[in-house]
Amino acid sequence: MNVLVVLAIILFVLMALIGGGKGIRSFVALFLNFGVLLLTIIIMSIPTINPLIPTLMACTVISCINLFYINEVNRKTKTAFLSTMITIVLLLFFIIMVTEKAKIQGFGEEETEEISAFSLYVGVDFVKVAACMIIMSAIGSIIDVAISIASPINEIYRHNPSISRKALFTSGLKIGRDILGTDTNTLFFAFFGSYLGLLIWFKDLSYTFGEIINSNVFSAEIINILCAGIGVALIIPITAWITSYSLVKQERKSKGIRK
Amino acid sequence: MNAILNKLKNMTPIQIGFYIVLVICFVVSIIFVTHNHAHYDSPIAKVTEANLVNTEEVTDINDNQDKRFMQDIMAELQNGQAKGQQIHLENEYSSSGAYDQEYEVGDELFVSIDENKEDNNLTGSITDVKRDKYIVFVAWIFIFVLLIVGKKQGLFSIISLAVNATLLTYALDVYVNTESMRLLWVCGISAVLFTVISLLIVNGFNEKTYTAIISTLLGTFLCLAITYFVLWITSENGLRYEEMEFLTRPYKAVFLAGLLLGSLGGVMDIAITIASSIFGLYESNHQISIRELKTSGMNIGKDIMGTITNILFFVYISGSIPMLILYFNNGSPVVFSLSMNLSLELARALAGGIGIVLTIPIGVYTAIFFVKRKKAKS
Numbered sequence: 228m229n230v231l232v233v234l235a236i237i238l239f240v241l242m243a244l245i246g247g248g249k250g251i252r253s254f255v256a257l258f259l260n261f262g263v264l265l266l267t268i269i270i271m272s273i274p275t276i277n278p279l280i281p282t283l284m285a286c287t288v289i290s291c292i293n294l295f296y297i298n299e300v301n302r303k304t305k306t307a308f309l310s311t312m313i314t315i316v317l318l319l320f321f322i323i324m325v326t327e328k329a330k331i332q333g334f335g336e337e338e339t340e341e342i343s344a345f346s347l348y349v350g351v352d353f354v355k356v357a358a359c360m361i362i363m364s365a366i367g368s369i370i371d372v373a374i375s376i377a378s379p380i381n382e383i384y385r386h387n388p389s390i391s392r393k394a395l396f397t398s399g400l401k402i403g404r405d406i407l408g409t410d411t412n413t414l415f416f417a418f419f420g421s422y423l424g425l426l427i428w429f430k431d432l433s434y435t436f437g438e439i440i441n442s443n444v445f446s447a448e449i450i451n452i453l454c455a456g457i458g459v460a461l462i463i464p465i466t467a468w469i470t471s472y473s474l475v476k477q478e479r480k481s482k483g484i485r486k
Numbered sequence: 487m488n489a490i491l492n493k494l495k496n497m498t499p500i501q502i503g504f505y506i507v508l509v510i511c512f513v514v515s516i517i518f519v520t521h522n523h524a525h526y527d528s529p530i531a532k533v534t535e536a537n538l539v540n541t542e543e544v545t546d547i548n549d550n551q552d553k554r555f556m557q558d559i560m561a562e563l564q565n566g567q568a569k570g571q572q573i574h575l576e577n578e579y580s581s582s583g584a585y586d587q588e589y590e591v592g593d594e595l596f597v598s599i600d601e602n603k604e605d606n607n608l609t610g611s612i613t614d615v616k617r618d619k620y621i622v623f624v625a626w627i628f629i630f631v632l633l634i635v636g637k638k639q640g641l642f643s644i645i646s647l648a649v650n651a652t653l654l655t656y657a658l659d660v661y662v663n664t665e666s667m668r669l670l671w672v673c674g675i676s677a678v679l680f681t682v683i684s685l686l687i688v689n690g691f692n693e694k695t696y697t698a699i700i701s702t703l704l705g706t707f708l709c710l711a712i713t714y715f716v717l718w719i720t721s722e723n724g725l726r727y728e729e730m731e732f733l734t735r736p737y738k739a740v741f742l743a744g745l746l747l748g749s750l751g752g753v754m755d756i757a758i759t760i761a762s763s764i765f766g767l768y769e770s771n772h773q774i775s776i777r778e779l780k781t782s783g784m785n786i787g788k789d790i791m792g793t794i795t796n797i798l799f800f801v802y803i804s805g806s807i808p809m810l811i812l813y814f815n816n817g818s819p820v821v822f823s824l825s826m827n828l829s830l831e832l833a834r835a836l837a838g839g840i841g842i843v844l845t846i847p848i849g850v851y852t853a854i855f856f857v858k859r860k861k862a863k864s
Contacts, residue, residue: 245846253792253795261799333584336614347585350581364800370793407639412684444732
């Protein structure tokens with residue numbers, strides 16, 4: 228038996244047992260996401276295509292899967308979707324600037340052994356690939372924050388329709404603050420878990436602090452974590468604002484019709 | 487402008503002091519990283535002139551088209567005995583830039599100086615880019631964004647990140663310096679410390695935190711145990727350890743320890759969400775029945791388990807994007823490339839998902855245990 232198959236079956240059974248119908252949808256969404264991600268990587272590897280285009284398209288599709296498929300199309304998911312897209316585009320500009328400046332694309336010296344068998348002149352722009360990689364690693368948590376803010380703001384509004392736009396926005400920010408810490412933590416541990424080998428490598432080969440900080444692999448990883456964290460923080464006010472704006476605007480419109 | 491002034495007026499002296507210290511730290515650290523050349527042993531040169539001397543179209547054995555460029559670079563040494571002298575460097579780069587890059591005027595590079603120098607014309611070769619200032623710069627943006635958006639909670643999360651990073655480095659030091667220490671033990675003990683410290687920093691000493699700590703630890707170690715068991719019954723069939731990068735230690739230990747740390751964050755996330763919502767419900771209505779608490783807790787868990795598992799999937803898999811592109815463009819079949827590059831990442835993500843889902847009932851029942859105790863007391 229294959230490890231991955233067994234783990235996937237266990238995950239499916241658990242999700243179905245504990246989550247019921249929604250659990251099964253979550254599991255299916257995982258595999259759809261995985262498929263989209265793979266397809267994107269395959270398209271990205273075509274040299275004539277700018278990697279940013281498939282990445283942005285993939286972000287759109289992935290947001291649709293995670294918001295509309297798992298949670299249905301409604302006001303909550305629509306505003307969450309809009310906020311996600313705005314955040315991603317803003318973040319992407321920043322990330323491209325940083326990756327170009329810091330030259331953290333491609334492979335580092337520590338990876339020479341792995342890549343020695345390959346031709347490196349593949350014609351794909353690795354600077355853009357690096358930017359895409361950072362966006363992709365953050366997309367999961369960005370969507371997570373968007374829906375976890377949009378949904379409670381809608382609940383507050385439902386229980387208290389006379390609430391002002393500003394009060395809605397403030398309560399959205401407050402909810403966001405509670406999620407901020409746990410989501411940055413999730414990202415942090417996921418990154419360090421996957422680069423544990425690198426950290427031990429640095430210690431075993433007694434790299435100096437300066438060598439570690441300036442090495443391609445390490446700085447790429449740190450910048451990746453930090454940019455993902457910036458994305459998670461940025462989406463909080465964006466979602467809070469868009470959701471409260473659209474809710475209160477809708478209210479005024481319906482009042483106008485009644486008049 | 488008035489709003490800003492009003493805000494300033496409403497601040498306590500402690501807050502004002504904090505912001506002043508923060509700004510001082512920011513300025514000092516930026517000045518330091520832009521002028522720290524003397525602290526490096528290896529020579530650093532700043533590019534003053536970069537000229538393109540040669541362009542060449544290349545086609546590799548897999549028919550990939552690329553361009554190769556030659557650059558002639560003059561740079562000024564920033565440290566060491568030859569400080570202030572010009573050095574002549576050559577740089578070869580491609581438009582794809584997988585292992586090379588173009589340099590522009592103003593870039594700072596680590597170089598090695600050739601020994602046989604004639605008159606004033608130093609020559610040398612480029613070894614790496616000085617990236618520290620960019621890291622510090624992005625780190626400050628991260629800190630500011632977190633503080634502006636998150637206020638106090640933002641500060642707490644920065645503190646807990648810093649504490650966790652320090653702890654992790656210390657734990658790895660202990661591991662590397664002690665011959666007999668097993669990596670999994672070191673990481674297991676660190677995981678307990680991470681959980682206790684992060685949750686206490688953010689939530690303080692109360693039943694909510696204890697619930698979150700207990701369910702995080704149970705969830706993470708149960709997840710590790712299940713993975714261990716699966717590896718054992720399948721005799722690790724389908725895992726490609728040979729593709730693990732940066733290995734100086736037994737691969738299986740590194741893999742499992744990474745899996746433990748990686749799932750810890752996601753499990754902690756779901757544990758704290760469930761704990762705080764159940765205690766929130768109880769605080770707002772002391773008469774609420776245990777049954778209702780259980781249903782609400784499970785419902786919240788259902789809502790978020792998909793998105794948190796997704797976070798792990800995306801983080802793990804996007805790390806392999808550059809390597810996958812290299813495989814695909816070097817004519818490796820898709821299935822082979824995927825199994826080579828993604829088996830470990832997928833295993834980690836699936837195992838993390840198992841931990842996350844399992845933590846939902848664990849968290850609900852632990853919270854109910856504490857709520858019952860509270861009810862009995864009152």
